[in-house]
Amino acid sequence: MRLSTACSRTRYFFLCLAALTFAVSLTAAGQNTAANPGLWSGVIVSSACNADEAFNESPECTRNVPGAKLSLYDDTNRVIYGLEPQKSVIARLGDTVTVGGALDGDTIQVASIELMSIGLAVGQKAPAFSIPDQFGRVQTLETLKGTNGTVLLFFRSADW
Numbered sequence: 575m576r577l578s579t580a581c582s583r584t585r586y587f588f589l590c591l592a593a594l595t596f597a598v599s600l601t602a603a604g605q606n607t608a609a610n611p612g613l614w615s616g617v618i619v620s621s622a623c624n625a626d627e628a629f630n631e632s633p634e635c636t637r638n639v640p641g642a643k644l645s646l647y648d649d650t651n652r653v654i655y656g657l658e659p660q661k662s663v664i665a666r667l668g669d670t671v672t673v674g675g676a677l678d679g680d681t682i683q684v685a686s687i688e689l690m691s692i693g694l695a696v697g698q699k700a701p702a703f704s705i706p707d708q709f710g711r712v713q714t715l716e717t718l719k720g721t722n723g724t725v726l727l728f729f730r731s732a733d734w
Contacts, residue, residue, distance in 0.1 A: 611676045614655060615690055616648040618666040625652050636668035646673055646682060656681035663687060700726060 619628050621643040623635035628647035635647070644663045646655045657663050657673070662684045674686035694700060704714045718724050 611674070611685070613672055613674050614646055614648055614682060615650070615672045616646045616670070618644050618657075618663055618669050618671060619647045619654070620667070621645045621654075621656070623647070623654075625654050628654065638667060646671070653680075657684055658682070659684065700724075 617628065617635075619635040620637060620639045622639040623632065623645075625647065628635050629649060629652055643660055644657055644667060646657055647653075648655065655677075658681055663673075666687065670690045672688050672690050673682055673684055674688075675682045675684045677683075700715055702715060704712050707713050715724065718726075
């Protein structure tokens, strides 16, 4: 009789454990990832464009295609995200922007959108810096200054 009671309790325990595991997995599957806010930067492109075309800066990506939605191409990880609501990005085709919002699957629920400013404006003075050159010598704005001023060019690797 005791063995039978122990087996019943063991079965009951495992049935309860299985039910709890099932309930937890259903709850996790039903959770919306929109609770994960963040910022994404990239170019607003037509959804008719794929990531390879966007990476190669195809002119097709910044053409207004009837029936196509606007998307964000993030060149850091070569991913195209859908954007909703579309009315918040409608006039931004081809612009480089930073989008704030929440990721829901592969769509960003847009909360904010701002034009990205890259680099200094023409004529704006560069901030003080020191950085080693390709020979290991430390360079500063002063060591690079020539008689006619200085032109700084930063080249991002094309293969990352």
